[in-house]
Amino acid sequence: MRRYSTDYATYQLIDISRKVTTVVTMTKTSSSSSQGSSGSQRIDFDALYRGESPGEGIAPTAKPPWDTGAPSESVVGWQTRGWVHGDVLDIGCGLGDNAIYLAEKGHTVTGLDISPTALTTAEQRARDAGVEVHFAVADSTKLEATPTRSTP
Numbered sequence: 411m412r413r414y415s416t417d418y419a420t421y422q423l424i425d426i427s428r429k430v431t432t433v434v435t436m437t438k439t440s441s442s443s444s445q446g447s448s449g450s451q452r453i454d455f456d457a458l459y460r461g462e463s464p465g466e467g468i469a470p471t472a473k474p475p476w477d478t479g480a481p482s483e484s485v486v487g488w489q490t491r492g493w494v495h496g497d498v499l500d501i502g503c504g505l506g507d508n509a510i511y512l513a514e515k516g517h518t519v520t521g522l523d524i525s526p527t528a529l530t531t532a533e534q535r536a537r538d539a540g541v542e543v544h545f546a547v548a549d550s551t552k553l554e555a556t557p558t559r560s561t562p
């Protein structure tokens with residue numbers, strides 16, 4: 411029997427310059443079998459958001475477990491304590507509820523996710539909330555950066 415677990419409740423707040431805050435959703439995914447072997451399994455998040463099986467032996471789900479339709483407690487806590495500064499980059503923004511919440515609080519927010527299907531919903535939720543969030547499909551493990559000259 412294959413067991414599957416996803417630890418999706420861990421967030422990181424990176425605030426290096428007080429000008430940009432990066433919200434990272436850490437998604438630790440693991441699977442194990444009754445034989446006792448364990449290892450990581452690639453999860454197709456777009457399939458998951460489409461309501462299809464995201465990987466071998468993993469049942470489809472009608473709604474991702476993290477889809478509460480509300481910002482996470484930790485993100486609300488950071489905002490309430492004044493720890494979120496300037497523009498926000500939400501990596502792995504999913505259905506956009508954290509990004510939308512921070513945009514409602516006045517931040518300029520960019521949300522990145524590997525799943526186009528998730529971002530279609532995120533865009534709709536942002537429209538419904540009446541806020542502007544820039545969403546873009548991106549694989550955070552393959553982000554490209556343009557080198558800049560270091561300033562003297």
Ligand SMILES: C[S@@+](CC[C@H](N)C(=O)[O-])C[C@H]1O[C@@H](n2cnc3c(N)ncnc32)[C@H](O)[C@@H]1O
Pocket residue numbers: 418435437455456476477482501502503504505506507508522523524525528548549550551
């Ligand atoms: C556990 S969900 C959390 C979604 C959202 N941050 C929330 O709190 O509701 C993790 C998200 O990370 C996205 N993701 C996973 N791997 C990614 C990658 N390499 N690049 C960008 N997004 C990724 C998934 O599509 C999923 O939406």
